[in-house]
Amino acid sequence: MLEFSNIVNTNRKFLNRTLRFFPLIALGAIAFLTINRFGGLRFEQYLFILILPFTLRKAHGQGQPMIFISLSFALFLLFFLTNVYSIFYLAVGMGLFASVFLIQLRPSLLSIILLGLTTPAVKYLLSVFSFPIKLQLTSWSGSILSILYSDIEIAGNCIYNGGIEFTVAQECLGLSMISTALAFAIFIMAFISTNTHKKPPFYLIVLFLISSVLLVTLANLSRIVLTISLNAMPDTFVHELIGILLFISNCCLPLIVLGRYTKRYYKTIRTEKLYKISNSYWSIILPVLALFSLLIEENKLAPDFNSDNIELTGFSKETRKDGIVKFRNKESLIYVKPPAFTLGSDHNPFICWKASGYSIKNEQEIKLGQFMAYTFELHKKDEQTLYSCWWYSNGYNNTISQLDWRLAMLNGEKPYCVINTTSTEKSQTVELTKLLMSQNFID
Numbered sequence: 001m002l003e004f005s006n007i008v009n010t011n012r013k014f015l016n017r018t019l020r021f022f023p024l025i026a027l028g029a030i031a032f033l034t035i036n037r038f039g040g041l042r043f044e045q046y047l048f049i050l051i052l053p054f055t056l057r058k059a060h061g062q063g064q065p066m067i068f069i070s071l072s073f074a075l076f077l078l079f080f081l082t083n084v085y086s087i088f089y090l091a092v093g094m095g096l097f098a099s100v101f102l103i104q105l106r107p108s109l110l111s112i113i114l115l116g117l118t119t120p121a122v123k124y125l126l127s128v129f130s131f132p133i134k135l136q137l138t139s140w141s142g143s144i145l146s147i148l149y150s151d152i153e154i155a156g157n158c159i160y161n162g163g164i165e166f167t168v169a170q171e172c173l174g175l176s177m178i179s180t181a182l183a184f185a186i187f188i189m190a191f192i193s194t195n196t197h198k199k200p201p202f203y204l205i206v207l208f209l210i211s212s213v214l215l216v217t218l219a220n221l222s223r224i225v226l227t228i229s230l231n232a233m234p235d236t237f238v239h240e241l242i243g244i245l246l247f248i249s250n251c252c253l254p255l256i257v258l259g260r261y262t263k264r265y266y267k268t269i270r271t272e273k274l275y276k277i278s279n280s281y282w283s284i285i286l287p288v289l290a291l292f293s294l295l296i297e298e299n300k301l302a303p304d305f306n307s308d309n310i311e312l313t314g315f316s317k318e319t320r321k322d323g324i325v326k327f328r329n330k331e332s333l334i335y336v337k338p339p340a341f342t343l344g345s346d347h348n349p350f351i352c353w354k355a356s357g358y359s360i361k362n363e364q365e366i367k368l369g370q371f372m373a374y375t376f377e378l379h380k381k382d383e384q385t386l387y388s389c390w391w392y393s394n395g396y397n398n399t400i401s402q403l404d405w406r407l408a409m410l411n412g413e414k415p416y417c418v419i420n421t422t423s424t425e426k427s428q429t430v431e432l433t434k435l436l437m438s439q440n441f442i443d
Contacts, residue, residue: 024099026287031092034293038085038120045089047183048118052096054190055111057269059104068098068107069286076289082341083299086121095286110193113205114186118179126178134363137217141224148229158362159228165361166228177243181216181251185209188259198266208262212255219250303415305338310442332423332432336442339394339415346402349390349420353378358386368434371398375430378422387426389433392416395442417442 035041041049075091078084093115097107116122142154145161153160160166185208189200200208223246226232232239307325311317315327315334324347327334337347350360358378366375371391378386391398392405394414399405405416419436423429 021103023102023284023287024096027092027095027099027290030287030290030294031088031095034088034290037294038088042120042123044118044120044123044179044183047179048093048114051114051183051187051190052111054187054194055108055114056100056105057108059101059106065098065101065106068094072098072286073289076286076293079293080296081300083296084341086119086124088293089119090115092290095290098286108190108193108199109202109205110186110190110200113209114183117182117186117209123179137221137224140221141228144221144225145228159224161228161231164231166224177216177220177247177251178213180247181212181255182209184252185212185255188255192259192263193266193269196263196266197269198263199269200262200266204262204265208255208258211258212251215251215254216247219246222246222250299341303339303341303409305415305417307336307338310336312441331425331428332421334422334432334436335418335420337418337420339409339417346392347418349388349418350376353388365400366430368430368437371437372400373398373433373437374400375426384424386422386424387429388420388422389429390418390420391433391437393419393437393440393442395440398437 032041035045072091072094075087075094079088079091097111097115100107138154138159142152142159145159146152149161151160151162158165189205189208193199223243226242226246227239230238230242232242305323307319307323310325312327312334315329315332318326318328320326323338325336327336335349335352337349340346353360358380361377361379363374363376366373366389373389373391375387375389378388391400393399394405394408394416396414397408399408399416409415419442421429421432421436423432
């Protein structure tokens with residue numbers, strides 16, 4: 001009888017230990033289904049999964065992580081209203097932080113920063129604000145190369161060396177390198193923290209992350225100069241090899257050296273009081289909320305947009321299922337894309353054109369009267385070059401600033417649409433853009 005009782009107790013302990021992992025596994029599995037609806041895991045999310053374990057600390061006893069539970073719960077509710085992927089990602093991340101308490105671990109400040117840096121919104125913001133960065137890197141690279149070569153020419157984001165064209169595209173900015181550098185910086189600090197049993201102060205974390213951005217910028221600048229000097233064309237082995245080697249030598253190795261130097265400033269980790277709890281029923285709430293996320297397909301906070309009143313003389317009109325309005329005649333093509341939620345991602349034309357097989361070159365900002373617009377070229381093999389402009393408009397104002405249109409909508413202005421004009425002649429596209437800006441045709 002005693003032996004039977006021991007077997008029952010042993011099995012009960014094993015079952016209790018196994019159940020501790022259930023919320024963590026259930027939350028991850030259900031979240032993965034929703035993540036697939038948004039395009040699946042991206043490079044930054046894989047970095048989060050790989051580096052997160054190094055940032056966790058041991059919890060002295062089992063604790064009740066109410067702040068993470070509350071944040072996760074609130075973010076899930078916000079996702080149900082907005083259907084914004086970044087909010088869902090943060091909700092799942094906070095849920096994971098809450099769940100690791102069940103296996104006697106707890107997130108550190110580095111864990112939270114890592115979650116924030118790998119959020120899809122960060123990659124989106126890097127892409128959105130990459131245009132001025134591209135122009136600046138192009139200018140700096142051209143200035144350096146002009147010292148070495150006499151026939152260097154710069155046009156927008158293109159550099160010509162002896163008639164050979166090199167485009168400083170978004171890929172050449174190494175946006176993935178920026179994410180990798182930031183994640184690598186977190187990994188170094190977490191590794192040092194684990195080995196020294198100390199933690200980096202907040203100011204040191206900020207300085208370390210800023211240093212990683214500066215170093216990866218230097219690596220990208222060196223990459224552009226070296227690839228042009230060696231005529232290493234994109235999509236070649238040498239081009240990719242140069243990028244990897246310069247990232248390691250100009251970013252990773254200096255960060256390791258900087259980490260070894262700054263570890264003297266780490267502070268002793270204090271033992272924090274954790275409150276005992278009798279059960280973990282709260283942990284079932286988070287997987288259930290993740291399960292409900294599979295049913296969310298509509299952004300309930302998206303601005304109303306009625307395209308019925310939008311007409312253009314001399315153009316045929318077509319309204320697609322996704323709400324995009326297409327105007328067309330023999331010379332030109334116009335897209336009017338519905339307004340985005342204030343805190344959501346907009347309908348960037350670059351994404352659509354690239355998805356259609358076009359490469360984008362010679363991006364520039366141009367002033368048309370009192371307004372600004374983006375202009376760029378569209379290239380596709382065996383097809384005529386197209387010239388395109390795009391900007392944001394609400395019928396009263398036109399802008400190219402992400403910050404301007406978002407703040408304007410928060411202040412109660414009419415929602416802003418994305419307008420994209422395209423034709424085979426640059427002058428024709430520019431004149432059409434001027435005309436549309438003066439007409440305020442979406443009013």
